[in-house]
Amino acid sequence: MAKVKIIMDREKCIGCGSCVAVCPVNWEIKDDGKSKPKKTELNEVGCNEKAAQVCPVQCIKIEKA
Numbered sequence: 029m030a031k032v033k034i035i036m037d038r039e040k041c042i043g044c045g046s047c048v049a050v051c052p053v054n055w056e057i058k059d060d061g062k063s064k065p066k067k068t069e070l071n072e073v074g075c076n077e078k079a080a081q082v083c084p085v086q087c088i089k090i091e092k093a
């Protein structure tokens with residue numbers, strides 16, 4: 029079972045790209061201009077923690093089991 033779950037509220041995302049800048053391994057901007065995590069279930073939080081911190085609208089939440 030995954031140890032880390034990424035929950036993102038795409039409604040709130042303003043497409044600033046900060047999450048992609050600090051964590052390109054798991055974040056990308058999609059065609060609608062908003063970002064999206066490539067994986068939402070991971071074994072380690074890695075740079076996703078940073079992505080959640082830098083998001084100006086705080087729409088990235090990380091759940092640790």
Ligand code: SF4
Nearest residue numbers: 041042044045047083
């Ligand atoms: S940092 Fe937040 S608002 Fe900016 S693109 Fe990422 S999820 Fe969207």
